Amino acid sequence: MLHINCPHCGMRSQNEFSYGGDASVKRPELNKEVSDQDWDNFVYNRKSLRGKHLELWQHISGCRQWIKVERDTATHEIFRTFKADEEVA
Amino acid sequence: MTQAFRIENGGLINRDKKLSFKFNGKTYLGYEGDTLASALLANGVHLVGRSFKYHRPRGFFGAGVDEPYAVVQLFRNGETEPNIKATEQELFEGLEAKSVNCWPSVNFDIGAINNFLRIFLPAGFYYKTFMWPKSFWYRIYEPFIRKAAGLGVASTKHDKERYEHKYEYCDLLIAGSGPSGLAGAYAAAKNGAKVILAEDKPRFGGSLLTSDVNIGNQSGKDWAEGIIAELKTMPNVVVKNRSQIFGYYDHNMLVMSEKVSDHLPSTKKYHPNKRLWYIRAKEVLISSGSIERPIVFGNNDTPGVMLSSAAKEYLKVYGVLVGRKPLVFTNNDSGYETAIEFKKHGVNPVVLDSRKNPESEIIDEAKNLGINIKNSYVVVAAQGYKKVKSADIASISEDKKQLGKIENIQCDCICVSGFWTPTIHLASQSGNKTKFKEEIDAFVPGQSKQNETTLGAANGVFSLEETLKTSFTAGSELSKKITENDNKIAIPNVVEKKSSQHDKFWCVPLPKGKNYKRFLDFQNDVAVSDVEIALREGYRSIEHVKRYTTLGMATDQGKTSNLNGLQLVSEIENKVVPAVGHTTFRPPYTPVSIGAIVGREVGKHSRPTRKSPMHSWHEKNNAVFVDAGVWLRPRYYRRGNENLFEGSKREAKNVRTNVGVCDVTTLGKIDIKGPDAAELLNRVYTNAWLKLPVGKARYGVMLREDGIVMDDGTTTRISENHYHMTTTTAQAANVLSHLEYYLQLVWPELNVNVVSTTEQWAGAAIAGPKSRDLLQKLFPNSDVSNEGLPFMGYMEGDLFGVKARIYRISFSGELAYEVNVESDYGNFMWEKIIEVGKEFNIQPYGTEALSTLRIEMGHVAGSELDGRTIPFDNALEGLVSKKKDFIGKRSLQRSAFIAEDRQRIVGVVPLDKQTSIPEGSHLVKDDKAPLPNPKLGHISASCWSVEYDNPFSLAILKDGKNMIGQKLFAMSPLKNKVIPVEIVSSHYVDPKGERVRS
8 A cells, every 4th residue: 555645745655545647747728729639649549558657536525626646656656746836847 | 173283282372261162163272372374283273274276175375464375254253254364363252264165165155166177267267268149248257257256255334343544744654663673673663763663463572582693692583572661661652563554655654554342352332443544654674575486387376385484383373283293395595494493292293395505504503403305306296185194295306397207295284485576566556666686586676666675574574683783873863854863772682594596486396297286376376387388378478478378467466476477477588587577566455444544434424414403393393304405405394294296295385375484594605705705796697796786785696617507696795895605505515616716816906805604604585475584573673575576686684593694596496485593593594483473374494395485486406507508508698698607608609508409498298287297307209209209308306286186307408498388208228218298488477577576
């Protein structure tokens, strides 16, 4: 079970969180033309990375905040975590 | 029967307390502190089972967790448990156990014919044989294999035992209480670290219980007892025996199974049977010790052949002689330690040492005691069927290829020692890159991945002095980092006998003309010849060899066989062992009860049960409950002998003619506040929300980004910046997360707050033509006329002194209202409604009537919003704004979603107006068409229409829009029904929606 550092609450066990997928996906802006390809990429197409991956988790049984977690998908090492509005440098 | 093999004195058992137990129906006596294995051996019982494949007789091989043979079926307090190692099971009064894998009895086992057929049962036999003909698989092969396979029978009864889970955090977790574990724990505890020390056996001390050493002028055993006693007094230390750490998972989380009650005749009141600990440790010290490995020789599976360390443990811990004429076969000094113990107890062992001229303090002691030692000698084969009777021995050349003349010597047990294998399982599970250590012919932990340090024998260090030094230091250093204390501990003086280098020898060659089975894996009957076959047939990877031969599989996971298997592969392949590598160590280290893994989460405890504030009223009024997500909801309120069909029909009919009341507390409720609340709703729902006036409700549909309907519900504008959203019962949690996702990540600029208020409000739906009259009486000071509170209107009211929210919304298609009060007043509200409603013939109605009412009106619910439908499919496209953008809108342009013959909701009526159509039935054009019959749609919901008094169903049907009036067949192969039906509009009752507006 992973141990995730919630930037709001501190170190918590994985069972308090729910997974939210790739954090690098950007939703196309509202009221803008979007090509079929771009929309498909947004809705469906994901890279299944091996290695460092920035992903979303929601601290669902805690502060309910969505956070970003930089995790190695092969080793499960967690490098850094960010608040939802924090820039990932 | 007397305990003929129990010595007069000695051992750590309690001789004051005799225990009686049964094995295979026969009664024996043992002592408190015995294991089932030691008690049986004390009674001279060596035959405990039959082997897995050849059904050869099986005895005891070890004295603990490594035991491959002595797996029994245990009976305790009216329950039965399979797969129990007799070497681990503590004896209690009245214990009963049976052999497994034999029929009709362990003494006469019909399956043993496999032993004579073994030429036909080589590696891969099952894979090769049971391939053809295919049709034989289900009828003949599978039942046969199922009957033949297995190590016991699981109980089919409900498990009455209780199992608990516990979560714990600590600074240092220490796995194993041998010398290294005790030293590490002691040093860390002295530095104030929070320490958990776990020992899988009942007694602490590990090898110190059986070794002949001195620590700080005490015996090893006394020193261990002193340390444990002191640790137990320290508030920062938890010391646990009977507790096996079986898994090392990510981020330094380890799981431990504590056997709380297995050693007792029955579980004490309020105690669990087992407790599973989830431990998150800052640092882990692995002091799991080592397991002696066998030397492979002919018939080395005969009962009476066992590890020399096990023989020593039976003698020193349990006071049991495993034989009176022991033969010790060793390639290192450990065998001598066992021989010395035998000699001290008046038994004369013979030692065969494969080495030519070994010299050490231990060997000198053995010589001084006058023990008969034969150097450069090996056991070629054990003789005897159900018990060792003698051994064929021979001298061996220095290159270990040539055997001398075979001699036969009498013996009743063969104690074998092929040196020691560090227990690296936990380290390997943690991701440690193990490495091969030439001096000990075994793998040891290498580079750590997590915060783990392996010490002592588990790290391939067999000197006690060095083990204590490194373990005290490690415990000090690791805890110092955490607690910043640095209490120096004097490392005690150690007296131990120095041993000499072991012989790199692990398998005795076959003598000419003999074809003895030489077993590598005792639990799975994998012999040297099986691995040879696998390699001949082209299996190269050790993982493949394992799976093809089953080497190292099953409940012991090859604790005694893995390394010898690797040696064999490396020899045949002419590779060094590290190049062969080892198979992956996976948790659990030892078998864990499924019950322990499940814990308390069984039956009703598998998830929370949520009840509305009116639950006790429902109970008192004969409600029959149904699970709705985690909620319990009344399905119908039974009157007299009514069944579900009759009751729900009565309730629904009363709504259509008078008035009914339904508990709708379970609906999800989300409070939405903030200046941008309207904008959020406008983006989340498919319809327009910016112009909804205060005091009005609106029905909305929300989509996922892929265009599929996620949920529906009404949202009411309570005040300028305050909205009350309702969701379906099932989707409440998902909708909240969905809103939070967009507010926190996608549109953080929106100034809106959302919070669940599902539990804050109790809700009652009042529906039926007389509902307004009832409402007027409930709220005499409010204007609830059609003008004062129009359809989709909202107002606050005073319900006999309680503040209430009144929404004019309808799910039933009738004139209807929903009244909410704060949860604590829920029951008060409900009783008032029932009381005041009496004159209008009010009846409560449950979910079944609720469904009937919505189905005949064509309102969609969860069975239509099933994660596969878009707004059009549900005839909701009128709610999809063409002007504004919203979540999922772009997806609605996908070609499949705008196809001409897109599926759509329809009504379905059986032609005979009698036969109810099972939900899930497929709609087909031709009921006689060959299978698979092309499916046009499916029945999503069925009811008995109270309006028309005939069955009515909703369906999602391909090209539904153009199918009205068509005749089709509803087929349900499950219920064996074929029903001719007509397709009608989904709005079966009041298609113009006049009633809700009346």
